[in-house]
Amino acid sequence: MSHCKDCKKELLNDEIAIYKRLINRGAEEFMCIDCLAKYMEVEPDDIKEKIVHFKKIGCTLFG
Numbered sequence: 001m002s003h004c005k006d007c008k009k010e011l012l013n014d015e016i017a018i019y020k021r022l023i024n025r026g027a028e029e030f031m032c033i034d035c036l037a038k039y040m041e042v043e044p045d046d047i048k049e050k051i052v053h054f055k056k057i058g059c060t061l062f063g
């Protein structure tokens with residue numbers, strides 16, 4: 001089980017996938033949606049919308 005590298009929260013598969021999609025496909029450490037939103041200077045809802053979007057277009061990172 002992976003944990004957010006900032007706040008140590010347990011990560012969902014979607015959080016790992018969106019981090020890979022947006023930040024670094026080869027990453028071995030990830031961030032939760034809240035920390036990723038802060039890092040990217042967007043709202044957590046913006047990240048959630050991106051997750052929905054990438055799932056809809058069939059991105060293979062999202063299982």
Ligand SMILES: [Zn+2]
Pocket residue numbers: 004005006007008009031032033034035036
């Ligand atoms: Zn976090």
